[in-house]
Amino acid sequence: xxxxxxxxxxxxxxxxxxxxxxxxxxxxxxxxxxxxxxxxxxxxxxxxxxxxxxxxxxxxxxxxxxxxxxxxxxxxxxxxxxxxxxxxxxxxxxxxxxxxxxxxxxxxxxxxxxxxxxxxxxxxxxxxxxxxxxxxxxxxxxxxxxxxxxxxxxxxxxxxxxxxxxxxxxxxxxxxxxxxxxxxxxxxxxxxxxxxxxxxxxxxxxxxxxxxxxxxxxxxxxxxxxxxxxxxxxxxxxxxxxxxxxxxxxxxx
Amino acid sequence: xxxxxxxxxxxxxxxxxxxxxxxxxxxxxxxxxxxxxxxxxxxxxxxxxxxxxxxxxxxxxxxxxxxxxxxxxxxxxxxxxxxxxxxxxxxxxxxxxxxxxxxxxxxxxxxxxxxxxxxxxxxxxxxxxxxxxxxxxxxxxxxxxxxxxxxxxxxxxxxxxxxxxxxxxxxxxxxxxxxxxxxxxxxxxxxxxxxxxxxxxxxxxxxxxxxxxxxxxxxxxxxxxxxxxxxxxxxxxxxxxxxxxxxxxxxxxxxxxxxxxxxxxxxxxxxxxxxxxxxxxxx
Numbered sequence: 001x002x003x004x005x006x007x008x009x010x011x012x013x014x015x016x017x018x019x020x021x022x023x024x025x026x027x028x029x030x031x032x033x034x035x036x037x038x039x040x041x042x043x044x045x046x047x048x049x050x051x052x053x054x055x056x057x058x059x060x061x062x063x064x065x066x067x068x069x070x071x072x073x074x075x076x077x078x079x080x081x082x083x084x085x086x087x088x089x090x091x092x093x094x095x096x097x098x099x100x101x102x103x104x105x106x107x108x109x110x111x112x113x114x115x116x117x118x119x120x121x122x123x124x125x126x127x128x129x130x131x132x133x134x135x136x137x138x139x140x141x142x143x144x145x146x147x148x149x150x151x152x153x154x155x156x157x158x159x160x161x162x163x164x165x166x167x168x169x170x171x172x173x174x175x176x177x178x179x180x181x182x183x184x185x186x187x188x189x190x191x192x193x194x195x196x197x198x199x200x201x202x203x204x205x206x207x208x209x210x211x212x213x214x215x216x217x218x219x220x221x222x223x224x225x226x227x228x229x230x231x232x233x234x235x236x237x238x239x240x241x242x243x244x245x246x247x248x249x250x251x252x253x
Numbered sequence: 254x255x256x257x258x259x260x261x262x263x264x265x266x267x268x269x270x271x272x273x274x275x276x277x278x279x280x281x282x283x284x285x286x287x288x289x290x291x292x293x294x295x296x297x298x299x300x301x302x303x304x305x306x307x308x309x310x311x312x313x314x315x316x317x318x319x320x321x322x323x324x325x326x327x328x329x330x331x332x333x334x335x336x337x338x339x340x341x342x343x344x345x346x347x348x349x350x351x352x353x354x355x356x357x358x359x360x361x362x363x364x365x366x367x368x369x370x371x372x373x374x375x376x377x378x379x380x381x382x383x384x385x386x387x388x389x390x391x392x393x394x395x396x397x398x399x400x401x402x403x404x405x406x407x408x409x410x411x412x413x414x415x416x417x418x419x420x421x422x423x424x425x426x427x428x429x430x431x432x433x434x435x436x437x438x439x440x441x442x443x444x445x446x447x448x449x450x451x452x453x454x455x456x457x458x459x460x461x462x463x464x465x466x467x468x469x470x471x472x473x474x475x476x477x478x479x480x481x482x483x484x485x486x487x488x489x490x491x492x493x494x495x496x497x498x499x500x501x502x503x504x505x506x507x508x509x510x511x512x513x514x515x516x517x518x519x520x521x522x523x524x525x526x527x528x529x530x531x532x533x534x535x536x
Contacts, residue, residue: 149363152332157377157428158352167380171367 036218041225044218053207058226061196061203064120065188065234068127073181075128076135080177083136084143085169097136105130105191113199123195123203130191131184135177142176143169178242185238189231278432278464279306279329284338286324298324300490302338304483306432311458311465313475315524316485317531322468326436329466330356343431352377355425359437361417364409370420371396371405377428395427398457415446419453426457432464439474451477455506472524476516477506484523487531495523 019038026037036044048054082089083097105126112122112129146169154168196205204223211219281304288296298321306312316322327333328340331350340347342354350356355377356363364373375392383391396405399419409417418438425433439447451474458465458478469475475482482497497520505512 147360147362149358149360150365152330152350153356153358153363153424154376154380155350156330156332156352156354156356156434157380157424159377159380163380167376168365171365174367 041221064123072128072131076132080136080139084140101133135180138180142173278308302492313479321491355430357435395423399423487527
C-alpha cells in the first residue's frame, strides 16, 4: 500500500515538475509567442478537441501505428523464431535483416509514398518496416538464449522435437518477443510522425505541418503534448500487459 | 549368461528381475569420446571405457573435475553419442534421449520458470499424453514424496536451491523412468541442505529401488549414497580406475562411523593420485 502510494506519488510529482519547468521556461525565461506556456496549450487542446480536429488526427495516427505494429509483429515473430531455430534460415535471412535494419524507416518515406501513395498504404508499410526488424532480432536472440538444459530435460522427459519447440522454446522466448515489441512500439511513434510530416492528408504529423504553415505554435504544442501522452500511455499499457499476462515467463532463473 | 538375459529382455521386464538376480541395465563397451573444439583441435575426453551398471543398484561415478564423468552420463542420457564403442540400455543401443532415463541436472536452469512446481512435475506426463487426472494425482504424490507439500503453486523463482532440486527429482520420478541419471545434483547446495538431500535421496531410493547413476566429485557423498563406487582416472583420455562395493548398513552411513571411514580411506587411496594429476594439469 505504502509502496503503491509512493510510486504513484512519485509519478505525480515528476509530471508536475515537468509542467512547472515548462511554465517557468516559457513565461519567465523565454517569454515568447513561439514557446507557449502549458496552460495556453491546454486551452488550445480543449478548443481543438471540441471542434474534433484533435481527435480525428490522433485517431488516424493511432490506427496507422496499430495496423503496422500488428502486422509487423505477426510477420516478425515467426521469422525470428525460424532464424533462431535453424542455422540455415539464419544464414539465408541475415543478409536481409542485417542490411535493412540499418536503413531507417524515415529514409524510406519518399519511396514508400511513391510506391503506395499518400494515404494509409505508405504509412502502414513504414510502421511494418520499423517494427519487423526489432521484433525479428529480439525473437531470434530469445530463441538462442534458451538454456540447452531446458531442451535436454524436455527430451529426456519424453517430449518430441515439435513439443520442445511449442512447450519449451516458445514460452522461454516470450519475454524477448515482448521486449522487441515494446521497443518497436516506441519506434512506430517516431516513424509515423516523420511520415506524416513529409506526406499525409491527416494525422498528428500533418497537424504539426499545417500549423507550421500558419505559425500556429500553440497547435504544434498540442500535437507534441498529445504525442507524448499517447506514447507514454501505449508503453504503460504494454508493460502492464506484459506484467499481467507474461510476468511468470520471466527470463531470469 | 547374465548378459544374454539382459540383452533379450525389454526395459520394463528388467525391473521385475532386479530384486532377485542382478542384471546389467546399462553397458558401456570400449567407449571413446572425442570433442572437436572450434579451433579444430581434438580433445579425447574418454578412452576405451568399459562399465556395467546393474538394475537396482545405486552407482556413484566418482572423479576429479574434467575427468569426463559428465560425458559418460551424457552418453547414457543420449545427449551425446560415443565416437567409438557401444552404449547400450537393456541390450539396445542408445540412439537419443528418452523417457526411460530421467536426468537430474546440477543446474536448476533445466526447470521451466513459467510453470508452477506442479506444472514442472507433470511436464513429462503431459508431453507423453497421459490423462489429466492421472497426471495430477502422480504429480501430487511425487511432490509429497520429495517433501514439498503445499508448494505446488509456487514457481521456481520463489523456491530455494534445495527445493528446486527436489522438483527436478520429483519431475523425473513422476515420469517413472527405468533409471535415474543424476549429474552432481547437490553440488550447488550448501552443506546442510546437501546432507538433508542425501538422506532424502536414500529414502526415495529405498522406496522406489530405481537404478541410479550418480555423478559426483565428493568422496563423502559417494560413500553415503552408493552401493557401488566407480573411480575414474584424471582426464584426458579417462577410463575407470577401479570399483569399490559399499556394503555399509544404514546406521553405518554416517561420516563419523568407523566402517564409513574405512570405505572412505579405501576410495581416497584410489583417487588421491588422480587428484594430484588433475591439479597439476589444470595449472
